[in-house]
Amino acid sequence: MLAVGSAVPALALAGWLLAGLPLLLLGSFRPLPTALLGGGAALLLCVLALRRLPESVPALGRHTAAVAGIAVASGLFNGFLRSEQIFVRRDPATYAQYAIWLARHGSLPIPYGQADFGGLDPALRFDSVGFYDFHGAVVPQFMPGPPMLDAIGYWLGGVPGLLLVPPVLGALAVLVVAGTAARLAGARWAPLAALVFAVSLPILYTSRTTFSEIPSLILLFGGMTLLLDARHRLRVGDGARTAAALAGLVFGLALLVRIDGLRDVLPVLAYAGALIALRRISWPPAPAGAETARRFPDGRLGVPLLAGLGVGGFCGFAACYLLARPYLNYLSGSLLPLLAICAVVVVVTAVGAALAPRIAVRLAARRARPGRTDHPERPGRPERGDQPGRSGLSRLPRLPELFRVSALPGWAAALVVLVMAGFAVRPWVQIVRRVAVTWEDKLNADFIEKTQMANRLPVDGTRLYYEDSLYWVIWYVGLPVVVLATLAAAVLARRLARGRGLEWLLPLAIVGWTTVTTLWRPAITPDHPFAARRLVPVVIPGLILLAVWGLRWGRDRLHRAGRGTRLAMVAGALLFVVPPAVTSIGTAFSPVERGEADGIARMCAAIPRDASVLIIERVTGDRFTQVIRGQCGVPTARVKNLEGASVALALDVRRVIGKVRAAGRRPVLLAAEQAQLTRYGTATQVLGLRTSQDERSLVGPPDAVWSLGSDVWMTIPQESR
Structure with a gap:
């Protein structure tokens, strides 16, 4: 057994x-x-x-x-x-979202769904942490074995x-x-x-x-x-x-x-x-x-x-x-x-x-050579004393003999x-x-x-x-x-x-x-x-x-x-x-990141089914782009932000909102803070989770957990805006 x-x-x-x-x-x-x-x-x-x-283990x-x-x-x-670990912060969540996509769709790569955003736009990004933008589609980072x-x-x-x-x-x-x-x-x-x-x-x-x-x-x-x-x-x-x-x-x-x-x-x-x-x-x-x-x-x-x-x-x-x-x-x-x-x-x-038989034959022939005896000090070489006319260097063993079999185990x-x-x-x-x-x-x-x-x-x-x-x-x-x-x-x-x-x-x-x-x-x-x-x-x-x-x-x-x-x-x-x-x-005895599954379920329930989600804040885009695309089942993209900025330019956001409406979809904006959305409409919090995460210890074993907070706010821009 x-x-x-x-x-x-x-x-x-x-x-x-x-x-x-x-x-x-x-x-x-x-x-x-x-x-x-x-x-x-x-x-x-x-x-x-x-x-x-056969009985290979006598247990x-x-x-x-x-x-x-x-x-x-x-x-x-x-x-x-x-x-x-569902929010994509590190590798486990990437594997989890990869598995969820495979289980729900059964194929790769992950399509953009750019038509739901009114076509491609230079301000749109479809990649996120753990998910690459590659040849017009999204490709997960890792090998498919664990997600399968x-x-x-x-x-x-x-x-x-x-x-x-x-x-x-x-x-x-x-x-x-x-x-x-x-x-x-x-x-x-x-x-x-x-x-x-x-x-x-x-x-x-x-x-x-x-x-x-x-x-x-x-x-x-x-x-x-x-x-x-x-x-x-x-x-x-x-x-x-x-x-x-x-x-x-x-x-x-x-x-x-x-x-x-x-x-x-x-x-x-x-x-x-x-x-x-x-x-x-x-x-x-x-x-x-x-x-x-x-x-x-x-x-x-x-x-x-x-x-x-x-x-x-x-x-x-x-x-x-x-x-x-x-x-x-x-x-x-x-x-x-x-x-x-x-x-x-x-x-x-x-x-x-390929050469093993030839090497074996030569070794066997050398060992069988007439006049060879096994010397207790120098295996495989005939005994010989000092010979006149030969220098001391000539009496040294050949290079292979330096690596004597008797010394190899030690x-x-x-x-x-x-x-x-x-x-x-x-x-x-x-x-x-x-x-x-x-x-x-x-x-x-x-x-x-x-x-x-x-x-x-x-x-x-x-x-x-x-x-x-x-x-x-x-x-x-x-x-x-x-x-x-x-x-x-x-x-x-x-x-x-x-x-x-x-x-x-x-x-x-x-x-x-x-x-x-x-x-x-x-x-x-x-x-x-x-x-x-x-x-x-x-x-x-x-x-x-x-x-x-x-x-x-x-x-x-x-x-x-x-x-x-x-x-x-x-x-x-x-x-x-x-x-x-x-x-x-x-x-x-300290489980980490508890509550993320329920938090995602509540956020998905708050997003309309005819939505095209635009994430305008950097950290939210890193963590939730594939989560919303894969688990909520709605098209999701990020609006690019300038280097060093955490929020996308309002000009880009409004242009993409218009293109989404023109495509017959409802634009939904997400960000990490309420203030980041106020210019586009009334924002409501769809995710507010306080949980724990793994410690990040550099010079000793981990012995505790750290706190982790995640917030997502949502607004649906009105036509008048």
């Missing part, structure tokens, strides 16, 4: 996304066809992956019950304290249903992480991994509102579990290649959720190439080849894994190019270097796979420790800055300066605070988890360098690569808890996974030494759970 239950979430998400994307591209992302095709695809993938699944009933209880408790807790998942909730229960999707996904993520821990560390450690994961503040944060990180986590760690099951199937000879292909598909579809997932799955590409190379070495059907094949059974998984990865990755790239082109352009500065790295990995992988372990030590001392040797050049950089610098003032810090808009990234992790999972995860990674790297523990090769590669690249450059506005989302897909669950394995390793060593382990394990579990729980307690 634990093995199946922890694999189903990734397979279900993959099936839904795989069927939903073509329907979205065809403009037919509607409830009935999507439910039939998406549900059918999810069921088919589950049958293919889980049919006759007891209490292990499964504990994991299920933690997952259910997590879903209920986060569902009860869910956020209502969130749309399920809207179909089932409107906006309240949509807001419950993140807690459900968060509960599924607990299952997936626990299942991966059960496969790699043992089932008895899965409940501890699930609990530490569930109480970590970034997991609570991203499980309460519409982010992309939790679905990405489900796919990445779900891909790991499926590949571990494929390796297990190899030993019983049933369905291994199918499971590997599905694992690759799940990994590749992570790009459909977050285009940044390309970085996370790069190790999968290299791993698949390595498996193909091993397969090519062990392919010859001669008796000696058969013996080699038994040495490298995992090689048979390389081609199906790569094929599945290619299909899933193609879906992600196609969606990005066809449905999120402006977002692709916006990310070009960071995406192009990542694509270049990906190209290098592809070339190196292809060349290595170097691998030392490298892990040195990297983490480097991140630990980074704040004392580096201050990460970015000088604002682009318009987006200037907005970000202004935001950081305002946040610094609120935090009573020195004002410096160039600061990014990335040098503190390791301490972000320590805030949220605790120092014991980070230290033990580092120790575990060092031990596992040492074992892998010795050719042992190969089931950890891909998980450790993904966790290590993504952790290092994320901590080096988080690439996010550095206020917390918002910046904590960068740690969610891989870093936090990966370190927890390593830490519980490290705890098991420590218990085994104590047991072999004849010492008691129960007290040590209880102390270790407390050290794992208490620090993240203490950090989370400050905000765990």
Whole structure:
């Protein structure tokens, strides 16, 4: 049950996304066809992956019950304290409005409706925060994967249903992480991994509102579990290649959720190439080849894994190019270097796979060369003394021999420790800055300066605070988890360098690569808890996974030494759970932005159905243009304001009002203050909300919430005016 239950979430998400994307591209992302095709695809993938699944997780009933209880408790807790981020201020509301549009219309892009404004006018803007003006239509900022998942909730229960999707996904993520821990560390450690994961503040944060990180986590760690099951199937000879292909598909579809997932799955590409190379070495059907094949059974998984990865990755790239082109352009500065790295990995992988048999033959021939013996100090080289006529330099070992196999395990372990030590001392040797050049950089610098003032810090808009990234992790999972995860990674790297523990090769590669690249450059506005989302897909669950394995390793060593382990394990579990729980307690019981759903409903009820809405104030336009267009279902545009001004010119507003009337529509003006509308008519307040928002902390974990006020006033200009 634990093995199946922890694999189903990734397979279900993959099936839904795989069927939903073509329907979205065809403009037919509607409830009935999507439910039939998406549900059918999810069921088919589950049958293919889980049919006759061998006992890959030897769990007891209490292990499964504990994991299920933690997952259910997590879903209920986060569902009860869910956020209502509907006003478009930051990314969650963008995802929510994206999902609402898909659920109601089933197609992209979002049309202007310029005819309802009497045609285009130089004073009109149709874009807003999170929604680009692109080739005569509005295009949402992000990848379509998360909104396609969130749309399920809207179909089932409107906006309240949509807001419950993140807690459900968060509960599924607990299952997936626990299942991966059960496969790699043992089932008895899965409940501890699930609990530490569930109480970590970034997991609570991203499980309460519409982010992309939790679905990405489900796919990445779900891909790991499926590949571990494929390796297990190899030993019983049933369905291994199918499971590997599905694992690759799940990994590749992570790009459909977050285009940044390309970085996370790069190790999968290299791993698949390595498996193909091993397969090519062990392919010859001669008796000696058969013996080699038994040495490298995992090689048979390389081609199906790569094929599945290619299909899933193609879906992600196609969606990005066809449905999120402006977002692709916006990310070009960071995406192009990542694509270049990906190209290098592809070339190196292809060349290595192609040349693997030739390299293997040459190595074998060199080892079999007559007169060669294994020297205890210099493996693979014949013994020789000083020879007359030869200089001392000629007796030095050749370059490959400097990297002796016997020393490699120690170097691998030392490298892990040195990297983490480097991140630990980074704040004392580096201050990460970015000088604002682009318009987006200037907005970000202004935001950081305002946040610094609120935090009573020195004002410096160039600061990014990335040098503190390791301490972000320590805030949220605790120092014991980070230290033990580092120790575990060092031990596992040492074992892998010795050719042992190969089931950890891909998980450790993904966790290590993504952790290092994320901590080096988080690439996010550095206020917390918002910046904590960068740690969610891989870093936090990966370190927890390593830490519980490290705890098991420590218990085994104590047991072999004849010492008691129960007290040590209880102390270790407390050290794992208490620090993240203490950090989370400050905000765990404080839901944010409550009342926004009801506020939007009241505002929509106040707007006439034959209205064309003109937003004349900047902040109101940023937050509510797509909200009114998507949720209220009326044409909406912004009237441009001059740079530095918060309200549009009256001349432009009156001209557009006339054009709206000429088009047979009723002009409705919106702004943030009553005084901004008095010249056009009597204004009434249609939204007045006082609620709370997430804290914006730069140098410490968040421990409270801030207040948030939102006001919208409306007037309907009279004909005489």
